[in-house]
Amino acid sequence: MNRNEHQSAIDLLTQRDVEGISAADARWLEAHLEQCQECTSFAVALNDTEQALRSFTLMAPVSLVETTRARVHARAQELREQQARAVLMGVSFCLGVLTSTLTAVLASARGGNCGSYGGHAADSI
Numbered sequence: 001m002n003r004n005e006h007q008s009a010i011d012l013l014t015q016r017d018v019e020g021i022s023a024a025d026a027r028w029l030e031a032h033l034e035q036c037q038e039c040t041s042f043a044v045a046l047n048d049t050e051q052a053l054r055s056f057t058l059m060a061p062v063s064l065v066e067t068t069r070a071r072v073h074a075r076a077q078e079l080r081e082q083q084a085r086a087v088l089m090g091v092s093f094c095l096g097v098l099t100s101t102l103t104a105v106l107a108s109a110r111g112g113n114c115g116s117y118g119g120h121a122a123d124s125i
C-alpha cells in the first residue's frame, strides 16, 4: 500500500460520517481497513472522538436557537424560490424552443406555397 491509499482512506473516514460516501467508496474503504492497521487505528480513534463529542451536552441560549431557526427558515424559503425560478426558466426555455420551431415550420410551409424562390420556380415551369 502506498501513501495515497492511506490518505484516501483517511479522507473517506473523515467524510463518511459527515457527508456520506458512495457505496463503491465504502467497499474500498472496508477492504482497505481489513488490510491496514494504521488506518484501522485512525478509524478507531476517530470513532472514539465522535462518541466523546456526542456525550458532551451543550446548551445554547434561547436567543441563539431562535436566531438560527429563523435563518434556517429564511434559507429554506430562499432555496424554494430559487428552485421555482429554475423550473419557470426551464419551462420558458422549452416554450421558446417550441414556438421557434413552430414558427419555422409554419414559415417554411407558407413559403413553399406562396412566394419562395422554389415556389416561383415551380410556377414558371
Ligand SMILES: [Zn+2]
Binding pocket: 001, 005, 006, 009, 032, 036, 038, 039, 040
Ligand atoms: Zn491505510
